[in-house]
Amino acid sequence: APTVVVSGLTCELGGRALLREARMTVRAGESVAVTGPSGSGKSTLLACLAGLHRPRAGTVRVCGTDTAALRPAKAAAWRLNTLGFVYQFGELLPELSAAENTALPLLIAGKGRREAYGTAQRLLRELGVGAVADAPANVLSGGERQRVAVARALSTRPPLILADEPTGALDEHATDDVCALLFGLPAQYGCTLVVVTHNPVVAFHADRRLVLRDGALHEVGDHSGTTGPTGTADHPGTIDPTAAGT
Ligand SMILES: Nc1ncnc2c1ncn2[C@@H]1O[C@H](COP(=O)(O)OP(=O)(O)OP(=O)(O)O)[C@@H](O)[C@H]1O
Numbered sequence: 001a002p003t004v005v006v007s008g009l010t011c012e013l014g015g016r017a018l019l020r021e022a023r024m025t026v027r028a029g030e031s032v033a034v035t036g037p038s039g040s041g042k043s044t045l046l047a048c049l050a051g052l053h054r055p056r057a058g059t060v061r062v063c064g065t066d067t068a069a070l071r072p073a074k075a076a077a078w079r080l081n082t083l084g085f086v087y088q089f090g091e092l093l094p095e096l097s098a099a100e101n102t103a104l105p106l107l108i109a110g111k112g113r114r115e116a117y118g119t120a121q122r123l124l125r126e127l128g129v130g131a132v133a134d135a136p137a138n139v140l141s142g143g144e145r146q147r148v149a150v151a152r153a154l155s156t157r158p159p160l161i162l163a164d165e166p167t168g169a170l171d172e173h174a175t176d177d178v179c180a181l182l183f184g185l186p187a188q189y190g191c192t193l194v195v196v197t198h199n200p201v202v203a204f205h206a207d208r209r210l211v212l213r214d215g216a217l218h219e220v221g222d223h224s225g226t227t228g229p230t231g232t233a234d235h236p237g238t239i240d241p242t243a244a245g246t
Pocket residue numbers: 013014018036037038039040041042043044045
């Protein structure tokens with residue numbers, strides 16, 4: 001069964017219709033990038049996937065669960081076990097160490113300290129930030145912060161990772177680094193990945209790309225016919241505006 005099935009999703013915020021009968025399906029183990037103009041509703045779409053925003057119409061099923069129908073008391077536990085979030089600035093708790101940030105979801109899920117910290121240390125090592133496990137989050141570099149954020153997102157082994165502009169605060173080098181890490185997660189950890197990004201270079205790493213335009217999600221060209229994220233077959237060196245989704 002697909003991990004994500006969205007159909008007829010209609011959502012308003014501040015009196016503005018952001019999503020209009022949007023639809024998308026994401027298969028298990030797939031990575032999908034969602035691009036689109038600023039303010040088009042990409043973060044709102046992620047909030048709907050997470051059941052954090054109740055749509056006016058339509059359905060959102062994640063791992064078979066209708067997220068709009070989740071009762072608040074059950075929603076938090078469902079999110080804890082089903083979703084991992086990665087945000088633009090890592091959004092770690094600054095006074096806690098990398099290991100403490102990573103162990104936190106497991107402690108909240110009721111795991112014992114030994115198991116939670118064991119898992120955290122292992123994930124941080126696997127993601128290349130084992131050396132900073134005991135450093136407070138507020139001294140980490142941007143790239144290290146995002147690696148720790150990914151470790152935290154993976155800690156409960158959720159089937160779906162949602163990333164909202166995960167490279168938005170990084171330079172080019174760190175962006176490449178975090179992209180390699182993020183888009184390698186489905187193969188390495190067996191999860192599904194949905195990434196919201198402005199950056200066509202980031203989107204190009206995904207198995208599929210969707211653009212959110214006028215409230216609807218459109219599939220954009222597959223990788224054939226383009227020379228890569230920085231050029232098209234017809235115009236090498238230019239960014240394909242269709243693929244960029246802007
Ligand atoms: N709680 C809210 N109440 C009212 N309006 C909101 C609320 N949250 C977001 N909006 C508005 O909804 C629109 C879409 O916001 P959203 O963050 O989903 O867009 P986005 O595509 O992710 O934008 P960006 O790429 O700039 O992050 C924006 O105009 C925003 O100001």
